[in-house]
Amino acid sequence: MPPAHHTLIVRLPPDAADAVLADALTTAAELWWPGERSPRLWTETVPAPAGSGTAARRRAAEARRPVAPGHRLRAVLLRYAGEHPADLVLTAGGAALDARSLRLVARVLRGDLAPDAVTPLDGPLPPDLRMDGETRRLASALAVAVGRYEGAASVRVAVPVPARDRPPYALGALDGYAVFTADLSPGRTVADLLATEPAAPAEGDDPPVLMLVAGDVDGYGDEEGDGPAMLPAGPDALPVPAHQVKFVKRQLASSAPNTPLSELDLLSRAESAEQLAFGPPRKAAAGPLRIDEAFAARVADRPDAPALTAGSTTLSYAELDDRAEELADGLYAHGVRPGDLVGLCLPRGADLVAAMLAVLKADAVYVPLDPEHPADRRERTARDAKVRLTVDDPAVLTGRPRRPAASRGPATGPAYVIHTSGSTGRPKGVLVPHGNVTALVDAVRDDFALSPDDVWTCFHSAAFDFSVWEIWGALLTGGRLVVVEHGTSRRPEDFHALLVRERVSVLSQTPSAFTQLAAADRTGGGLPALRLVVLGGEPLDARPLLDWFDRHPEDRCRLVNMYGITETTVHVTAATVTRREALAGSRSVGRPLPGWSVRVLDPYGRPVPPGAPGEIHVGGAGVALGYLHRPAPTAERFVPDVVDPAGRLYRSGDLGRLLPDGTLEHLGRIDDQVKVRGFRIEPGEIRHVLLEDPAVSAAAVTVTGGAGGDAAAVRIDAYVVPAPGAGEDPGSVRERAARLLPPHMVPATVTVLPALPLTANGKLDPARLPAPGARRSPAPAAHPAPAAPAAGDPEAPAAVLAGIWRDVFGVEEIGADDDFWDLGGNSLYAIRIGTLARERGLPGVALRQLYLTPTLGALSEALTGKA
Structure with a gap:
């Protein structure tokens, strides 16, 4: 399929005469296209130098303008202010002239070739599929670059080729193209790729989106683009940066034949270094504290302020601190010592939060065990963590003597272990230090305007790391924490009523839970106190938020999408979501928090270009200590930071791309x-x-x-x-x-x-999730249908075809109106139906036929007509 039009820009000297060019064009046109409307030469003056941006934009605009209907060719001479070269812009309809012929026109108008030396020839000719080495390397390089950006293992490139046996000065024959299909599968080498032979396009097949163009020594190409084929020019001509394609092309020319394609790099050494250093961690205002130290500061500031509400009970900061001290004494009495792991299997309530704080005061590490989880899972988690003690009744810790005073470990020591699901089905315990949590709160304190006036909810299970953000975000900023009872958290209407009753101002939700809450909010009345909603824990699709914004405008309630991982302490990035992002269906999760860093790397640890997908690696203040009792997985996922030798990166297993403005797009799990x-x-x-x-x-x-x-x-x-x-x-x-x-x-x-x-x-x-809804039920026939013939005619084509459909789709009944695609049809099922049809004496069924006649009745009639 030829392009809509070809354009060629030819640089002419300043003394090129308009009249001479016009006469040459008229003479040639009358010779080549007698009896047709002759093109004329248009002359325009651009009030700027030839090298200016104004001149470049004028040339680009002229190159984009199509040829008027009924014309083969348009010729525009652009002259510039001052003594500057002129530009001749030639544009031809794609079906009238090919790019090669357009270059012949340019040679004639410049006087390099006589018009009668060019012989017109109408109609397409078969393409010559031979491809020179330069074009082969360029097509290969383009395929490699696009494959990296799109994560594709196979990329098709259209390569311009001359028509076979084309006369030396043919004018009217269409240029053809060949399809270069690059196999970029793992294990492929440079030699494998460069040995790829192009193929003629299949009849009716659309040309590849990627396309090289015929080389042009008269245009504005550079030394690497000039030749038999070149990259298309223009700001949107390529889906990848042209300089990266050329960098790969040079590597293809210089690499050993057995070099794996995976070793080819899109970025130069300087660009890689720049990308690795992009967006360095912004330091928090002060060094992190232990969680219990930061809480003690809040107790000293406002001892009588409400700290925690659970049901009808509200504890002040001093009361919560006293309760935690009492439980810490009990832990010591039961033999808990610094560094020990303590399981907490308590229902959501004041005692659970006090017990967490007590474990930290005892310089131990808490391991939440959700009582709502199956008992076997809790026991397996406790065994995996090797807990010294499991607390399921706080009463056994009360009434104990005061423990001896002792100094506590540094903020770099572990505070808690939360278990995450593993691909093997065996949960892994993530060991997180105190300083990570206090650094997280400090990182967003100012941006989120967190203050003692806020009321937070603890909606999530203590075994889910979102609860770390909810509990300590509230208590380390002096706010009030409302602990949501488990049953209430499962009833959106009751939870909404709690938000209204307690005048909650900071709410944290997973997108799935928030969807249900938003539905309850439509009928549950307003939430006048709510000013901040933090969404996290799973990918956010912003489109359904439009209805929320109708009731809660962005200037009254800020909505923030936070990407995070248990292994990097709950949150990594933050993005404020507005109606604009919701309308666009944005996948952005924003920029890293102060003190955190994000890099997107390929499977070999190299940075990918901005906008290209890769694995998200997280560094900085939130990286956990590792997996508890799991040295091998720790070494695999917590890797050295090539920029900061003293730091580490966590390999998230998430796919993302880092955009040039520093924001991150989350693209889902790699293993999904x-x-x-x-x-x-x-x-x-x-x-x-x-x-x-x-x-x-x-x-x-x-x-x-x-x-x-x-x-x-x-x-x-x-x-x-x-x-x-x-x-x-x-x-x-x-x-x-x-x-x-x-x-x-x-x-x-x-x-x-x-x-x-x-x-x-x-x-x-x-x-x-329930079993999938049944596919469309077989439609009852309103009249004797072709697919349901009389019982005495089992060999009728319609009956045979109905039997084939029953066999392929595994259903007992088929009606004339049943649709191939609604039944779950696909290309492989179409092949099976076609094969069985031929085996049983029917004409073959092409995939195209199933698009045209997808119902059983219509297909039966079509096949009966062929028989």
């Missing part, structure tokens, strides 16, 4: 990517599209099937919660998704739920 019919997909991308639907307020996506290696049986299932006022028809949701997603990413089923099931930590609980 799955293969569906040969395509690598990210379920989060499908969920993102579902949430953009105004009829959807919450969504989840699962990928199931494929047991026994049956790739065709892999199925994507979606679950949605309708938006207020929206209907409950899943068909409309799927139809919209089908318009926005490639076929292999369209959910096979969409199940409507009143709410998504959540874990104890407020995150989506995939295990509690």
